[in-house]
Amino acid sequence: MTYTTAYSQTKPPQTNILLWLARLFVGLLFIFSGLIKANDPMGFGYKLQEYFHVLNLGFLHDYATWIAIFLCAVEIILGGLLILGIAGRKVAWGLLLLIIFFTFLTFYSAFFEVVKSCGCFGDAIPLTPWQSFLKDLVLLVLIVYIFVKRAEIRPWIKSAFTLNLLATFIIIASFGIGIYTYYFLPFIDFLPYKEGNNLPELMKVPEGAQPDVYEHIYELKNKTTNETKTVTDKEYMGQKLWEDENWEVVGEPKSKLVKKGFELKIPDLIITDMDGTDRTQEIIENPYYNFIVVSTDLKKMSPLDLAALDRINSTIRDLSADYNLRAILATASSADEVNYLNDQMDLVLETFYVDAVPLKSMVRSNPGLVLMLNGTVVKKWSAYNFPSKHELINTYLDKVQ
Template sequence: MIHLRHTIAECARLIVGLTFVASGLLKAVDPVGTALKITEYLAPVFAFTGHSHSLALALSFVLCAGEFILGAFLLAGSYRRVCARFAFVFMILMTLVTGYILIADPVSDCGCFGDALHLTNLQTFLKNLVLLPLSYLVLRDASALRHLFSLRERWVPTILALGGIIFFLVENYRHLPLFDFRPYTVGLKLDEAIIAEEEQFQRAALQSTSYIYEKAGEQRSFSPEALPDSSWTFVRVQDSLALKAFKPKYDFAPVDSLGYPMAEELLTDPGVTLLLLAPSWDAANQSVIDEVGELATQAASLGYRFYGLTASGAEEIARWRYQTGATYPMLQMDPTPIRTMIRAYPGLLVLRGGQIIDKRAYSDFPKVEEVTAYLKELGDPKHPLPTPSYVRTYPLLLWALVLVLAFLRFWARKLHLTLYLKRRIHYSHIKEIDNEKEHRRR
């Protein structure tokens, strides 16, 4: 019975630990996106503070790193009692929060696994209902959980896990997310994606729309393909709830200063178009003013288009022009798709023939002396699309390798001990038989 109890606790430890590691890592891929999700959760609280973005970003770092570290320590068996307590308390809080979200429905997606895996509010609540009792089993038998590292060794995985997740978070914040799970990825043919989405919506609208007609006090619903004769009187059009709740995936609808739509013009241009993105110019970093100015000047000389794309109003745009000397034309769009397109403010998105060929955070803008070469590469259709650097994952990969090796060592030792005990038991049994035979001969 005791052995079964410990086995169940070990399985619970493995499930909870892996879930925490996966959740922390997937959110850490996009710390800015996690901060935006936290802002949605805590909107009433942030309404009383003047630094909501900074506070949400700090909470994002703490949440991502905390989840990963808890999971990493649980898997390694390090600091078992402390981690078990934290994990159980965390699961209690998250179960209560997701229960509130299920009832109040303030957000459509919890963001538990970033943008990599979307769960409904009900799925999130059920997930936590499963993890909560498992975390209690881990807490109940925390002292009996096996550990993969001795007291003298556990500093190695601790430093690798802590340093690795912090380095991973910082690099994903300074640059763009390592893995882009959002719609506007590099290489996407945005023009074709928007057309395909519109066609899909039209088909869904035709299939889900019904027409209500009345005759002799009786109302019936008819599909567009089977409308009744003239003896019926039209009452209303009825759309399905799913169609009413439809949100476009590619909400790319920039307008110029006069309100003229520019999406078609930008997406059908076979040349290169550079978009400098920021939901608000007041929140945009001004450390790359020289690089941006050189990009705009050199782009014009090469016949490329260069626009600023923002949700800022006329007063904020005028302030940005005064502070930076910007002379390039401005386009405006809703802030939500801008935040979806880029996670750095300002950020650069490059289109060529309706395809996204590059995205850059302001920390990765080409230096002034590199601008000409960069722009010429953009105009070359044979030039390969850029790929992110995987250096930011090296400490975490080393941590995973150390954990796997420790796990294999643990089972090797256990197997060796098992074989040793079996040999000892076999030897003792043979010795008893020999002693019994000797006794009989005497």
């Protein structure tokens, strides 16, 4: 009897398989979601700015990228610690508060149609707000279960030293990835301007491609009975309601997308000179090396950014003396801002104007640089990893000349 009692006291608690599976699924999904967004924190920051605008939090716009880096790190940390079983109660609280906030945000976005894509998995896996809301509902159920069972969360590694070492590594790596990609561009580029892509091809509609199919809906009112009804354009024409003088169309017809057609990868790239002349094809189809320096907003460049731009400008000036190349500045800033910068640096770059939306997709850096040849993106750099003149000559220019 005594032996049995002693054995039952030392017997380890039985593993809750359902809790372990929930921890594994939620943890891996949070890690994946955090890593995907940390790969491109500036892109996630742009998405946060959309939410800030909707929620009247415009004062946070300038901090969006750093908030994005922090949120991505929190996701990765919570996911990693949940799987390891470290600080189970605190992690469960953090997950619950985070998923409640995300669920509210995605429902708000979906119901009021204020944001077209949630940005949950960055540009790698675009989700509609309703898809994201359903995903968050599933996560909410699992996290509520984890929260209820939080007292049963146990580390699967017994060594306290090893657990502390892993936790420290997760925290440092979680913040380090976002900070690195912010300064030196994403590890993986999911955007249409990625290296190897031919921009003219991505701006053309293939022969035979089907356009979007829309249905037009009319609201009709009977002049005699004041009865109202809505009909589609097919019903309106098929029933010849347009011939019936008793019915009149009220307001403007509404359009509804019935079938999605072919969608251009790059639908909005228009490059104009200072006179407003479209120079898009001339620039992107240049058969020689084409350095495109991108700055969405010249005013938002820090002193370090300006120093980097000055170095880029000087390097290109030296190269242009011996090589047949073209170098331009593509910006959404005003002419006054460009002129001021030119006075400060004596820019060798031709200035062209592009809307901020395609510029943000072109390169995740302000300033950033795209090297093109025959319409194809050869290489991209941030302001901080632009190579030396010697490296550019050996790696690129001498291979063509």
